[in-house]
Structures are given as C-alpha cells and as structure tokens.
Amino acid sequence: MVLSVKLVDVVGRQFPGDIHSLHFSNELKKDLRKALLEWFENNGRHDIPWKLKENGSRPNKGEQLSVYKIWVAEVMLQQTQLQVVLPFWNKWMKAFPSIISFANADEQEVLLHWQGLGYYSRARRFHAAAKIITKTNRSSVFTEPVVWPQDLESWLALPGIGRTTANSILSSAFDAPFPLLDGNVKRVLSRLIASPQPTKDCLKDLWVLSENLLDRDNSRNFNQGLMDLGAKVCRPSNPKCSICPWHFSCLAYSFDNPAIFPVKPEKKELPFEVVGIGVVLNQDGYVLIDQRLNNGLLGGMWEFPGGKQEKSEAIQETIVRELQEELGIEVAVEQFLISLNHSYTHKKIRFEVYLCKWIHGEPKPLASQKVLWVKPSALCKYPFPAANAKMIKALLEFLQ
Numbered sequence: 001m002v003l004s005v006k007l008v009d010v011v012g013r014q015f016p017g018d019i020h021s022l023h024f025s026n027e028l029k030k031d032l033r034k035a036l037l038e039w040f041e042n043n044g045r046h047d048i049p050w051k052l053k054e055n056g057s058r059p060n061k062g063e064q065l066s067v068y069k070i071w072v073a074e075v076m077l078q079q080t081q082l083q084v085v086l087p088f089w090n091k092w093m094k095a096f097p098s099i100i101s102f103a104n105a106d107e108q109e110v111l112l113h114w115q116g117l118g119y120y121s122r123a124r125r126f127h128a129a130a131k132i133i134t135k136t137n138r139s140s141v142f143t144e145p146v147v148w149p150q151d152l153e154s155w156l157a158l159p160g161i162g163r164t165t166a167n168s169i170l171s172s173a174f175d176a177p178f179p180l181l182d183g184n185v186k187r188v189l190s191r192l193i194a195s196p197q198p199t200k201d202c203l204k205d206l207w208v209l210s211e212n213l214l215d216r217d218n219s220r221n222f223n224q225g226l227m228d229l230g231a232k233v234c235r236p237s238n239p240k241c242s243i244c245p246w247h248f249s250c251l252a253y254s255f256d257n258p259a260i261f262p263v264k265p266e267k268k269e270l271p272f273e274v275v276g277i278g279v280v281l282n283q284d285g286y287v288l289i290d291q292r293l294n295n296g297l298l299g300g301m302w303e304f305p306g307g308k309q310e311k312s313e314a315i316q317e318t319i320v321r322e323l324q325e326e327l328g329i330e331v332a333v334e335q336f337l338i339s340l341n342h343s344y345t346h347k348k349i350r351f352e353v354y355l356c357k358w359i360h361g362e363p364k365p366l367a368s369q370k371v372l373w374v375k376p377s378a379l380c381k382y383p384f385p386a387a388n389a390k391m392i393k394a395l396l397e398f399l400q
C-alpha cells in the first residue's frame with residue numbers, strides 16, 4: 001500500500017473509506033488547491049470556446065463571460081460528453097446567436113437543432129427557461145437581458161436547471177464561489193477519499209467535499225481544473241496517477257487499482273422489447289409521419305408510426321394493428337427495410353421496420369399530436385430521434 005505522509009492529515013479514517021469521518025486539515029486543503037491550480041495553468045483545457053472571452057483570451061479573475069454561451073453548453077453537457085457537444089454547440093451558436101433569437105425561435109426549429117444530442121426534453125425545458133428569462137430580465141426587445149440572475153435560487157427556479165447546472169453557470173460565467181459536481185468531479189472526489197459507496201448514494205457528501213475543497217478566491221479556475229483533471233488524468237479507466245497533482249493525498253492511489261473507485265452500483269438488466277414500425281407510402285409517393293405528444297419521452301419529436309410487439313404476434317401483424325390503433329388507417333405490410341437496436345436509459349428496443357402501402361382511412365392523430373404526409377426528401381426538415389434518422393437514411397437509399 002502506497003501512503004504519503006500527507007495522509008496523516010486525513011484523520012479518523014477507516015479503509016475502505018468512511019466519508020463521514022473524513023477531515024481535511026486547512027493545510028492539506030491549501031496544498032490541494034495550490035497543486036490543482038498550478039496543474040491547471042500548465043495542463044488545463046484552455047480552448048473550450050464558451051470559457052473564453054469574445055477575443056479568444058482567458059478571462060481575468062472575476063471577469064464576466066457570456067452567460068448565454070455557457071448556459072447552452074451546460075444544458076448540452078448534462079447527458080453528453082464535451083467532444084460530442086463541441087460541434088453541436090458551434091452550430092447552435094450560429095443558428096441562435098443570442099438568448100433573444102433562441103427564445104423567439106419556433107420549438108420545431110429548436111428540436112431540429114438538438115437532433116442527435118438526445119434527451120430532447122432538455123431542449124424543450126431550456127427553451128421554456130429562455131422565454132422566461134427574456135420576458136423578465138430584458139429592458140429592450142433588441143438586446144440581451146441586461147440583468148442575468150447571479151443567485152442560485154433564481155437559476156434553480158427555471159425549468160431544466162438543477163444544482164449542478166446552476167452552480168456551473170454561476171462559477172463559469174461570474175467566477176462566483178459555487179462548488180461543482182459533474183461526472184468528472186464525482187469521480188475525482190470519490191477517488192480522493194476512496195469512497196466505499198457508488199456516487200449516487202453519497203451525492204450529499206460529495207457536494208460537501210466539493211464545497212470544502214473549493215478555492216473561493218479562484219473558484220472558476222479551481223472548478224475548471226477539477227473537471228479537467230477528471231477528463232485528462234483521473235480518467236474512468238487507467239487514471240494517470242503518476243502525473244496527478246493530487247496523488248500525494250489521494251486514498252484511491254494507495255490501492256493497487258485506483259480505477260475500482262468510484263464503486264460501481266449493481267447493474268440491473270434493462271427490459272427488452274421489439275417494436276414494429278411502418279413506413280407508409282401513399283400513391284403519390286408521400287410518407288406518413290406523426291408527432292409525439294409533448295409530455296413524455298421524446299416529446300414533440302416526429303417519428304414513423306408503430307408500436308410494441310405483443311406475445312405470439314408476427315411483426316407484420318403488430319404493424320397493421322398499431323397503425324390501426326394509432327392512426328385509424330389500414331395498411332398492407334410489404335418490404336422489410338431495416339432492423340435497428342437502440343438503448344435508452346430505461347430499456348432496450350429492437351426496431352423492425354417495414355415499408356407499407358396505405359390502403360384505406362384518413363390518418364388521425366389518435367395517440368400523437370399531429371400526422372403529416374410529407375415528401376421523403378423533406379423529412380430532413382422535421383426533428384426525429386436518432387433511431388428514426390437511421391430509418392430515414394434506409395428509406396432514402398431504398399427509394400434511390
């Protein structure tokens with residue numbers, strides 16, 4: 001076991017860790033802050049566009065950055081990694097360069113620009129929050145809100161904003177002393193104390209730890225350093241402990257394999273279902289799509305109609321039944337188009353997609369908010385979830 005002398009500052013500790021008995025002396029906290037800030041200066045990710053000023057330089061201490069740019073990024077980062085977010089963020093800033101342009105945009109346009117990022121309720125709640133903030137804080141119809149909220153309560157009162165997002169906006173935009181606890185930070189802190197619990201079971205304690213360690217005189221850099229440390233050094237697997245600025249007092253480092261922290265929660269098997277999808281074409285070559293209800297998973301997105309296969313039902317029978325129930329139409333199931341596996345957080349689905357011929361009945365939105373016949377070439381104008389985007393690609397290739 002490798003133990004640094006600095007660990008004598010962490011008192012009353014059992015192995016593996018007991019988070020409640022953990023105490024960091026003031027001297028140790030000072031050392032940790034200093035080491036992290038020095039590492040950040042030399043090794044941090046200093047090219048994240050929303051963390052820079054308009055001229056591309058780093059902000060000075062206490063200097064305000066664009067709240068809107070940071071807010072966009074923080075919402076995108078809620079369930080998505082930085083490298084995935086970057087191109088979406090760049091495209092987003094071109095489409096909606098200001099909070100006003102975003103708040104005034106049509107919801108379908110918003111969803112279209114969110115397409116590919118998943119968790120679409122984020123976009124809809126963000127849009128609702130932008131409308132609220134531009135309504136309450138704007139002095140002129142042409143300018144950014146003149147007064148952005150700088151207190152936690154005002155941010156938490158907005159739709160789609162939890163403590164992590166609110167603190168991150170306040171820290172990044174205003175250099176305000178709010179602790180962070182995103183995925184990277186949870187991992188670093190869990191390892192620092194070799195927490196014996198999965199992170200979801202000790203969130204309250206990790207928040208306290210993040211707050212205790214925070215350098216309140218340099219909070220923006222400290223928080224960014226902590227996130228960058230998680231992204232570049234204290235990675236999920238193969239953490240680079242030998243170059244870590246915190247290895248002198250990291251308890252996980254004292255174990256042979258620090259990557260066993262954070263302790264993984266017990267894995268639950270996700271339910272699996274097969275869904276039959278009908279890509280219905282009429283005699284004019286138009287294809288039928290429907291828009292999901294706003295409340296619920298993928299709310300407001302468009303899709304091809306279909307539904308869950310029942311026991312001892314052939315998939316073609318599923319499609320005929322579902323289209324009758326969902327849209328009140330009769331179809332003939334024809335050619336197989338594509339089979340796709342897709343995982344959601346709560347279930348796994350295999351989509352079996354067939355081309356269908358419309359036979360009878362005017363389509364009605366019996367289980368959706370709208371139905372439309374559209375030209376296949378116009379499908380790109382509607383926001384579809386990721387799995388449907390692959391079906392569109394297969395359809396267009398088939399039609400060619």
Ligand code: SF4
Binds near residue numbers: 233
């Ligand atoms: S020493 Fe290793 S496990 Fe500990 S914080 Fe650094 S990289 Fe992570």
